[in-house]
Amino acid sequence: MTSVTDRIYGNPDISAEGYVVVDDYFGKPYIDQDEIRERPSPHRFVHGGFENTDTRFAFYFPSAESYRGRMFQPLEGGHGGNEVSFGGGILGEMFQRIALSESLGGYMVESNQGHIGDALDPRAGDDPSLYGWRASTESARFSKFIAEQVYGAAPRYAYIYGGSGGGRRSPMCLENAPDVYDGCMPSTSGGEIAEHGNNKRVKSGGPIGFGQMFNVQRLLGREKLMAVADAMSPGGSGNPFAGLSVNEAEELALLYRIGFPRGNESMILEPMGQIWLWTSLADQLLEEDPEYFSDFWSKPGYIGFDKPELVNGDLINTEAMVKRIITARDLNEKAEYSGAEFQTMRIFAAMIGSAGPVYDMPYALELEGIDGGYRLGTGVRIVSGDAAGRSMYASGVAGNVFTLDGRGEANTKRLTGVQVGDRVQVDNRAFLAFCYYARHHLLEDVQFDSLRVDGQPIYPQNFVPTMSPLMGNCYSAQYEGKLLWIHHTHDSSLWPANGLLYAQGVERVQGAEAARKKFCIRWTENAEHGPPSIVPPEPRRASTTRLVDFTGIYEQSLADLVDWVENDHYPLATKYEHLDGRIILPDTAEERGGIQPVVKVTAGGGDRIEIRCGEEVELTVKAALAEGAGKIVSVQWDFDGSGSYPFSHKDIDGSQSAVSLTVRHRFEQPGTWFVTALVHSHRKGDCSATRARAANLAQARVVVTPN
Known part of the structure; x- marks a missing residue:
C-alpha cells in the first residue's frame, strides 16, 4: 500500500505573493x-x-x-x-x-x-x-x-x-x-x-414553523406523541388525531399544514436543528420584534392574553444556583450522562467535538432551585460572577441539566467563566410566546396559506424579523452555470416545502425553459437532515430502520453535477406533487425518476399482519430504479428493529434494475416488530463499491401475540 509520504503533492514551494484580491474588502x-x-x-x-x-x-x-x-x-x-x-x-x-x-x-x-x-x-x-x-x-x-x-x-x-x-x-x-x-x-x-x-x-419560514413544532411537543408530551408516531408508521392506523383533545388536534393539524413531514413525528420529541436555530436567533428576535413578545401576554388576539390557561402551567421565571459545570466531553464520556434522557445532548456535544478545543469548553450546567415548568428553549441569564450578563437558551434539558447556547459571545464562550454557586435567572416566557409565533408572522409562501382566508391573515400580524446576517x-x-438541488422528504429541520422556494424562484425569474436547462431537483425519500447515526431511535425502531444515509446519493449527485456542467448531460430529476403541506412522490420508479430505488415491503401480503408466537411469516420486497439510474447491488433485511440487518440476499449481482424477493422469518417473541428491507443501488452495478451507493428502505408491521 502506498503511504502518505510516498504520494506526490505537487510543487513543495508555494507563496501568496503576487495574488491580487478581487474584492478589496x-x-x-x-x-x-x-x-x-x-x-x-x-x-x-x-x-x-x-x-x-x-x-x-x-x-x-x-x-x-x-x-x-x-x-x-x-x-x-x-x-x-x-x-x-x-x-x-x-x-x-x-x-x-x-x-x-x-x-x-x-x-x-x-x-x-x-x-x-x-x-x-x-x-x-x-x-x-x-x-x-x-x-x-x-x-x-x-x-x-x-x-x-x-x-x-x-x-x-x-x-x-x-x-x-x-x-x-x-x-x-x-x-x-x-x-x-x-x-x-x-x-x-x-x-x-x-x-x-x-x-x-x-x-425564512423555517424558524417560524419551528415554534409550532415546539408547541405540539409541549402540549402533547411524550406519550401522546409516540402514539401519533405509531399511527403514522407502516401498518399504523393512519389517524394521528385519535385520543387528542380539540386543542391538541388543532395544533398538530396546523403543524402538518405548514409543512412538517408526515412519518417523522418522533423527531418532534428530539429537536436538533430546530432548537439550535432558536438558541442562535432568540436574542435577535427579542430585539427586532419586541412588540410581539409583549403583545402575546397583553393584547386580545393572542393566546397568552385570551387563553392564559394554555400556557400558565408551563411558565418559569425564577432564580436558581449553578450546582455543576459540565463539558461536552463529560456528556459523552462520563457514565452518569449515559442514560437515554441525555442522548440528544450527547449527539450535539459530539458534533461540536469536531471543533477541537471546544470539546472541553463548559457546555452545560446543573441547576439547583428550579421546579416544574417547560424547560426546553428557556432563557438562562447569568446574574452573578465573572460571566454576569451573558444570556443563553436551553438547547437540551435532562432533569436539572441544561445544555446552553446563544449568539456572539454566548456561542464562542458558552459557560466559560461560570462557577459553581453563581446565580442565574431562568425565564421561559419568550419561548412560550415563540411556540405561537407562526400565527402572527406570515410570509407570502404557500407554506402559510392555511393561516389565511381569502388572502387575509386570521390572527394579528407582527413584524417578520430576518435571520442572522x-x-x-x-x-x-x-x-x-448549473444548479442541482437536493431535498429530503423526512427532513424535520428544513421541511420539504422549503425545497420548493428556489425551484419556483428560478422559473419565475429566468423562465420555464431556462429553468429546465439550468435547474434540477432530486428528492430523497426517508432521509432526515443528518445521517441516521445522529438521530435518536424510537422505542421499537432503530433510526437506521426508518431513515437512510443519504451520503451515497449526495456523492452520485455531485458526480452527476460534474457530468452536467462539463458534458451537458441533464441529471435524472424527481417528479413530485406538493399538496396540503406535503411532498408526494409517485409510487413507481418509472413515474418518480431520480436515482433512488423505490422500495415496497409486505408481510403476509400487506403492510401489517398479526400472528402467534412461533409462526412463520412471508416477507416480500419489491425494488426498482428509473431508467438510467443504475442497478440494485444489495438487499438486506432487519427483522426486529435493531438495525443489525443480519440477512442479505446473496443472489444480487448488480445486473438488475428491478427485483422482487421473498424471505420467511419465524417470530419467537411477542411484541410489535417492524421488518425492514434496505436496498442499495449503484450507477454501474458494482456490488463491491463503497461510494455513491443510493439507499432506500421500506417496512411492514408484524404484531406477534402469545400462544
Missing part, C-alpha cells in the same frame, strides 16, 4: 500552515487567511496524480464559522469529503465564511454579503492561485455545495460569482427571493 492573503496530513484521508493541508479580516481558509490538495482540473468547495451548515469542518474531526471522518474530491479529480476548499464561530467580523458588522458569499468566493479565487502553483494548472471547473446553512449560502456564491463557479449543489435549505444584486438579510442575503435565482 480583503487584505493580503497569508499562509500560516503547509503540511502533509494522513487523516481523514491523505492530503496536503494549506491554511491561512486574509489580513485585516476574520476570514480564514483551508485548502486540501490530494496527490498530484489524481488531479483532473477541478475544485470542490463544501460549505459548513448552520452559520458556518469554522474553516476546518469537513477536512477534520468528526465530520471529516464521517463524510470523507477530501477523498470524494480526489475521486472526482479535484481538491477541496473550506473557509469559515467570513467569521469565527458565531461572532460577526468587527469591520463588516452585520453585512450579510460577506458571510453569504464574498468570503467563500475570495477564498476560492485564492485557492485557484495556489492550485496552479501546486499542480501546475489552475482548475478548469469549480463546484460549490452544502447542506442546511451551507445549502442556504452556496447558491448565493453561484449567483454572485460567475467568474468562480460553474456548478452548485445545495441541499435541504431555502429562503427568500429578491432582486439580483440585493444585500437584504433573508426572511451569518445566513447571508436573499437569493435572486439569477445565475449562470
